[in-house]
Amino acid sequence: MIIIIILATLLVLLFTxxxxxxxxxxxxxxxxLLTQGxxxxxxxxxxxxxxxxxxxxxxxxxFMANIMIKGKVVDDLYDAAYTFTxxxxxxxxxxxxxxxxxxxxISGSSVAxxxxxxxxxxxxxxxxxYDERFAYGVVAAGGTLGILIPPSGPMILxxxxxxxxxxxxxxxxxxxxxxxxxxxxxxAIVRTARSGTIKREKMANLREMAGxxxxxxxxxxxxxxxxxxxxxxxxxxTEAAAAGAWLALVITIVxxxxxxxxxxxxxxxxxxxxxxxxxxxxxxxxxxxxxxxKMQVPQQVVEALIAADFGTFGFVLIMMIMILILGMFLxxxxxxxxxxxxxxxxxxxxxxxxxxxxxxxxVNLELAMITPPVGxxxxxxxxxxEAPLGxxxxxxxxxxxxxxxxxxxxIAFPGIAMWLPGRLL
Numbered sequence: 121m122i123i124i125i126i127l128a129t130l131l132v133l134l135f136t137x138x139x140x141x142x143x144x145x146x147x148x149x150x151x152x153l154l155t156q157g158x159x160x161x162x163x164x165x166x167x168x169x170x171x172x173x174x175x176x177x178x179x180x181x182x183f184m185a186n187i188m189i190k191g192k193v194v195d196d197l198y199d200a201a202y203t204f205t206x207x208x209x210x211x212x213x214x215x216x217x218x219x220x221x222x223x224x225x226i227s228g229s230s231v232a233x234x235x236x237x238x239x240x241x242x243x244x245x246x247x248x249x250y251d252e253r254f255a256y257g258v259v260a261a262g263g264t265l266g267i268l269i270p271p272s273g274p275m276i277l278x279x280x281x282x283x284x285x286x287x288x289x290x291x292x293x294x295x296x297x298x299x300x301x302x303x304x305x306x307x308a309i310v311r312t313a314r315s316g317t318i319k320r321e322k323m324a325n326l327r328e329m330a331g332x333x334x335x336x337x338x339x340x341x342x343x344x345x346x347x348x349x350x351x352x353x354x355x356x357x358t359e360a361a362a363a364g365a366w367l368a369l370v371i372t373i374v375x376x377x378x379x380x381x382x383x384x385x386x387x388x389x390x391x392x393x394x395x396x397x398x399x400x401x402x403x404x405x406x407x408x409x410x411x412x413x414k415m416q417v418p419q420q421v422v423e424a425l426i427a428a429d430f431g432t433f434g435f436v437l438i439m440m441i442m443i444l445i446l447g448m449f450l451x452x453x454x455x456x457x458x459x460x461x462x463x464x465x466x467x468x469x470x471x472x473x474x475x476x477x478x479x480x481x482x483v484n485l486e487l488a489m490i491t492p493p494v495g496x497x498x499x500x501x502x503x504x505x506e507a508p509l510g511x512x513x514x515x516x517x518x519x520x521x522x523x524x525x526x527x528x529x530x531i532a533f534p535g536i537a538m539w540l541p542g543r544l545l
Contacts, residue, residue, distance in 0.1 A: 135449065144457075145408075152407075165407075165410050177360075180362050181271045184342075187372055187384070189227075191378045193372060196339055200336035205218065206321040209310075210311065216259060217261075217301055220266075221265055224268070228271040229266045229267065230497055231489075231496050232266060234500045253515035270289075290350065300523070307519075412462065421463070439477075486523060490523075
C-alpha cells in the first residue's frame, strides 16, 4: 500500500510539468526529511552513483552518432538499402526499415533514428505514391529499433541501475532487434502488395549492388567495429564507445571530408547536453531510490509477491502492463530509474534473469515511443512533416499491435533474447 501511495504521488507531481530530475530530487528529499528528520549523506550517495566509469559510454556514443550524422555518412545508407530492395513490393518502405536497423546500431537513440532516416525516407515515399499514414508508420516504428539494437542508452542506464552486464544486455538485444525489424519488413511487403498501388522497379544488377556496398561501406562498418570489438573481448562497453568516436572522426574528416572543427564542437555540445540531462535524472532517481530503501519498500514488494503467489509469469505480465501504461505518460529514462530499485529484489527472489527482463523492458519502452499522448517518435514525425498527429498515430497503430505480439513472443520464449548471451558469455 505504501509503494502505491508513494508512486501515485510521484506520478501526480511529474504530470504537473515539473522537470523529472527536480520531481525525483525534491520528492525524495522531502520523504527523507519526513522519515528521518534530515537528508543524511545524500550528496555522497549521488556522487557515488554518478561517478561510474560505465556512464562515460553515454556521451561517447552520443558524440559518435552526432559526428556520423553531421558528416553525411548516414545519407548513403538509405540509397544503398533501396538498391537492394527496390524490386520488392514496398521496396522504399523495406529500405527505410533496413536503414533504420543499421542506423540504430550507430545512434542508440529512437528519436535520432526516426529524425535522421525520416527526413530522407518520408519525402521519397510520398513522391512515389505511398499512402501518407503508411509512410509515417514505417518511420515511426523503424525508429524504435534505435534503443533495442545496441548500442542503447536505455540499456546502459538499466544496467547501471540494476548492476546488470551491459555487454550481456547488448548481446541480448541483437537477435530480438533483427527479428522485430524482419516483422516490420514482412508487414510492409504484405501491406503494399495488397494495396497494389505502388509500381515495382527492376531488380538491381550486380554492378549496381557492388556500387551500393561500396557507397555504404563506412556506415555499415561502424557498428561491426564497435560491437564486434566488444563481443570479441577487445573493448569494454566504454572503450568501444571511445573507439567508435575516434573511428567516426577518421571516417568523416579523412575519408568523407565533411566535418570540421565547427561540426566537432557542435557534436560534442549536443552529446554533453543529452548526457547532462540524463545524469541529472539519474541523480534525482538515486535520491528517490535511497529513500525507498530506507523505508524498506523493496522488501515490502517482495513480501507482497510471496503472499500473492503470482509466480514468475504473473509478475512479468503485471510489470509489462504497468510499464506499458507508464510509457504513455512518462519518458523512458524516468520509467527505468523509477521502477528499477523497486523490482530488482523481486527479480532476485523470483530467479528472473535481469538481462531477459531488461530486453522485455526495452521492447515495452519502444512501444512507448509510438503510443500517445507522449510518444516521442510520433512528435518527431510531426516535426519532419507538419502532418496532423491523428494521421501519424493511425499510421503507427498496426506496428503497436505487432510489437505487443512480439513482446508476448519474448515472454513465452526467453531463448530468443538469451541465446546469444548464452553462447558468448
